[in-house]
Amino acid sequence: MIGADAIVKCLEAEGVTTVFGYPGVAICPFYNSILNSDIRTVLIRTEQNAAHAASGMARLTGKPGVCAVTSGPGATNLITGIATAFADSIPLICITGQVNSELLGSDVFQEADITGAAESFVKYSYLVRDAEEIPRIFKEAFHIANTGRKGPVLIDIPIDVQNAVCNKFKYPEEVSLRTYKPTVKGNMAQIKKVIKGLEKAKRPLICAGGGVLIGEAEHKLREFAEKHNIPVVSTMMGIGAMPTRHPLYFGMVGNNGRAYANRAMNESDMLLMVGARVADRAVNQPEVITRNKVLVHMDVDPAEIGKNAGPTIPLVGDVGHIFDDLLAEEFETDSAEWLETLAQYRASMPIKRNPNPKYVDPAKFITMLSESMKDDAVYVADVGQNQIWSCTYHIVKNGRFLTSGGMGTMGYSIPAAMGAKAACMDRQVIAVCGDGSFQMSMMELATMRQHKIPVKIIVLKNGYLGMVREYQHYTYKDNYSVVDLSGSPDLEKLAAAYDLPFLRLENMEKAQETIDAFLKDDGSVLLECVIDPMDLVK
């Protein structure tokens, strides 16, 4: 057995089903060995998307997504994908080929110091120097990626190490890392304090972040909220932790969120931030959420607690475990009046839009689309105006809502949707992007076709980088700079080039029948929706 065989064996031992990647000489031993395995390989068309596809897969399976690329430019192209996963705490195993160990540091062809370059975007990284270390390193890497605060782990493997003999292959059962012992169980004394607070609270509120979904605790959160009648709001990454139309759910917070959700945050007297970073887009003024209220901050990462807002009750641990402990305790809460107030806010603070009837109204369209989508469908939003419209108007039933929250990486939706679809072929997976973000990942139409990953794609086309145009509209009084997307391809012809069925919706007249045709079977479709170029999210 050689090192490359050992890598494949490790992936098999971890139950990996799919590797997204792009080969080059430095990773060829690995791609040769994987031919002897049942692990599926997907040739992505640019490395960044290998990480996004692995991210989509990880978010649906709850296991680290795996991508493997070559050294030098292959590895550096991967960085944006790694950073995107890091910002949203998505577990990834990123394997990069590297030049011969003896040549390391001599700037030979396609050498890049990838462990150095990616340092601030990885949870941990390894440069493998000895093939015999491969089993231990992979065992550790999978453990690190998928425990505590999850995140990407990079494993850089020189080509000679992949080719070196590895005699003593034994996949370890346990990891022993003296420096890494994430806190799982919440401190009981702190949990008791939370309960005491909730008993006294008149206006309790839970704000669910992405950690709830990454920690696979959404059902426990729901059960807890229902048991005690506590209303829930969410951050963008927390969308889907509660079904959108759940009577206890009051929308997304933040500067792009619902006004009534923000009002609920500000007026609550006991706020449970759960698996949320309290970052700027969700909580514009952290000092407001610490004022006049008991702030409980639950997070698996102790460094997040107190980073942006000083909580009254810090509570470190895995959110699922904490909810188990909270559910095991019996106590009374009284929030009837508060829920009434919030329902009033919700009813009296609708979003005022004035859609141009000549175009597709993205707000109405997205709501109609979600009504028609399957109960457990996966909706992947890209970045830009489309993301804000998706956050605001998509209705999650019992499916998932995926997007790049922390990093806001354009082009995320198509590869992430591919990863999600490859993970759950029986689920409906829809990527919704703008014409800017679509063009950042449209090369993946070939991957979809080649590997038969039938993602459905919607392009909200307005001919502009809409989010930036909107910013320039407000900030620079319509002095548009470098936001005009004319020159974009004819999407119908493009779809034909990839044998992809195509639909176009020009206004709301035929919206429902177009949506029905779009969702009709399980195949890929490209749907172009023509949006008013001057439409705004605010």
Added chain:
Amino acid sequence: MKKQIYSVLVENRSGVLCKVAGLFSRRCFNIDSLAVGETEIGDVSRMTIVSSGDERTIEQIEKQLNKKLDVIKVKTFEEQQCISRELMLIKVKYNKGNRRDITELCDIMKAQIVDMSKHYMMIQVCDTPERIKVMLSLLQSVSVVEVARTGTLALSKCMEQED
């Protein structure tokens, strides 16, 4: 702004210094001084980092250090809770007129003259960071050619029982 000393036990591996220093620069934490060396355990190094910031920064530094997987243990202390020392080498140009003043100053400050040529001498001081500063300012009247400092080293004061 509060001064804080972090005594950080780390895995003695290549790249660890870079990771720790990178953490400080990325998150805009100050490094007033940083000293690294091996410890009594072969595969463990100790980094002594002096930093300053407001309460939240001081706490964040400790938490972020603890997050690094190559960090084994972080101890923090303020100056009065530990014994701290710094070593400084100073090369000065002397002349007949000030030679005696310099040697006298060295006597008072418990500094040693460790090397000498016709016009230059090298002084070694090993003392608390506070007194190192004093020594340096006292030598300002002399023409200082070069200075090298180790940065602060510190260990917590001896207790009745050590963990």
